[in-house]
Amino acid sequence: MLDPKGPVASAEHLILLNATVIMLAVIVPVALLTLGFAWWFRKGNPRATRRPNWSYSGPLEVVVWSIPLLVILFLGGIAWLGSHDLDPRKPLASEQAPLDIQVVSLDWKWLFLYPEGGVATVNHLVVPTGRPLRLHLTSASVMNSFFVPQLGSQIYTMAGMATQLHLQADQAGTFPGLSAQFSGEGFSDMRFMVDAVPPQDFAAWLAKAKSGPEVLDADAYLALAKPGTSAATAYRLNEPNLFDAIVRGDGQPKTSTHLH
Incomplete structure (x- = not known):
């Protein structure tokens, strides 16, 4: 979180620093x-005067209460502005169209679907640098929490519901992601890597993944959805409407026509 690699994480980093400085206005004094x-x-200071009957000072009360009040106002203002500027559903300003990625939390692994590219991955998210990411998230099981600290904005996934999160990676690199929600004995293994690569490398990766031997269809998804951990794997996505079926709770998608 102290080493942001995208605009959302950078804004959250600034909020963290500003809040710390404001609170130091009370802590240090x-x-x-x-x-x-x-x-x-x-005990050894003869100039210290003991005043047992002293009980009130108006100016002192003003100082004692005004400083914490100002701190609360400043922190409240930061929280108000930040909650609107960093609304997870708010698109990021960019000349490029966002890349849609669908995210499904399973027991105990992460499934990433690229509906436009016809590719799916498990515990491995590959994204192009400099392009906004529009993530659609849900859970196929219990509530979970998606978090990539260097890109920002932890957000919950829940069964039967789809939420959105906008992120962006400004620099190429590999950034760790994790589950920030206890969801069972395997939740601590729900870690994944985000590889941010130049756009041309991303296009090449999509083409390679789409021509790979592994296929994610209805049967493969049902096997993948069973509790257990999994190594990072790439698939050809044969069910373009799989995410919608998971949100609806169909459980056993048959064909693309059925998923509609």
């Missing part, structure tokens, strides 16, 4: 005053 009071009212 309190720490210094605690040390100062302990030193001034030490």
